[in-house]
Amino acid sequence: MNYIGSKKTLIPFLKKTILQIVSADSHVFCDLFAGTGTVGSCFKREGFKVISNDLQYYSFVLNRNYVGNHKALEFNGLTAEIEQAAKNVSNDQMRLFGDKSKKEYVIEYLNNLKGEEGFVYSNYTLSGTRGQQFERNYYSEDNAKKCDAVRMKIEEWKEEKRITEDEYFFLLTSLLEAIDSVANTASVYGAFLKKLKNSAAKPMKIVPADFSITDEEHCVYNKDANELIREISCDILYLDPPYNERQYSANYHILETIAKYDDPVIKGKTGLRDYKDQKSKYCSKADVKRAFEELIQNAKAKYIFLSYNNEGLLSIDDVKEIFFRKGTYGTATQAYNRFKADSSRKYSADKTVEYLHYCICK
Numbered sequence: 001m002n003y004i005g006s007k008k009t010l011i012p013f014l015k016k017t018i019l020q021i022v023s024a025d026s027h028v029f030c031d032l033f034a035g036t037g038t039v040g041s042c043f044k045r046e047g048f049k050v051i052s053n054d055l056q057y058y059s060f061v062l063n064r065n066y067v068g069n070h071k072a073l074e075f076n077g078l079t080a081e082i083e084q085a086a087k088n089v090s091n092d093q094m095r096l097f098g099d100k101s102k103k104e105y106v107i108e109y110l111n112n113l114k115g116e117e118g119f120v121y122s123n124y125t126l127s128g129t130r131g132q133q134f135e136r137n138y139y140s141e142d143n144a145k146k147c148d149a150v151r152m153k154i155e156e157w158k159e160e161k162r163i164t165e166d167e168y169f170f171l172l173t174s175l176l177e178a179i180d181s182v183a184n185t186a187s188v189y190g191a192f193l194k195k196l197k198n199s200a201a202k203p204m205k206i207v208p209a210d211f212s213i214t215d216e217e218h219c220v221y222n223k224d225a226n227e228l229i230r231e232i233s234c235d236i237l238y239l240d241p242p243y244n245e246r247q248y249s250a251n252y253h254i255l256e257t258i259a260k261y262d263d264p265v266i267k268g269k270t271g272l273r274d275y276k277d278q279k280s281k282y283c284s285k286a287d288v289k290r291a292f293e294e295l296i297q298n299a300k301a302k303y304i305f306l307s308y309n310n311e312g313l314l315s316i317d318d319v320k321e322i323f324f325r326k327g328t329y330g331t332a333t334q335a336y337n338r339f340k341a342d343s344s345r346k347y348s349a350d351k352t353v354e355y356l357h358y359c360i361c362k
Helices: 008-021 038-045 057-068 076-085 091-096 099-111 119-124 141-159 165-181 253-260 288-298 316-326
Strands: 028-031 049-053 219-221 236-239 303-309 327-337 351-361
Touching (some): 008 303, 028 038, 076 099, 288 316
Parallel strands (some): 236 303
């Protein structure tokens, strides 16, 4: 997923730096602003117990799969339905399939569903909104219908208790990543393109979302970071808050709607859902320092790491001041390519600097 602030390319730098600093008896890693779960998933694979959190529900869904899921999925409640659909495979053969093959059969079943005119089609396609005040072009007609059909089927299976919670979030994650890959946007969902670009015109193909199998159980939350920090403790606290005034809830509002599928009241040219309860103080110049001070003050951790770039709302001096009060301060840096959400916008530089500030707590 092409995500603002994604740490995918910075994982080697983050992992190496963090593991060089922390002590060997550090076992619990908390990713408090988890996004797509890239960092938490990395430390899950390293053998840590991971606590993951994000205020956005679609992000919670992704992390609930990538971090929360840690055992093989059985899909026992769907055996009869999948066997009936897979007419070219005998029942005897189907019973011989292992977990991975059963999982792939469930995904293939969803890929073969006939499209339906649901919320996504009716509100985010040209054909679904034609003649309305706002005609939107976020998805092709076929991809939106397929998304609606799959989303409704996943919810039906959940309501009928035919899939487990783990299976539910695995399927939702697989759908979110598939529909995001065919979105008719330059990057984020703050605007759509007038004509379908090549990738958006291709048929949506759901692939199984991967996750690592571990013996350790993990915790995933969907809460405000400054509230959750009062309830948890960890060895390593990793912070990757928003850097600027772009609200994630506005930039990824359609993914939020598909994840919740709650028929929200939407408005305007982009079909934006109400996100007043999801606005982050870390996107406000007036509030960010106070929010960060409160977060660090309430943190119960041995080590705190903060990913932040040189163009963030918080100044380096602000970070140093707050961390010095908590313990011993240090920093590491890495240059990386800038995320460009708008290809038509002029940026001051192609690269920016990622600061990994850290505090060894008193």
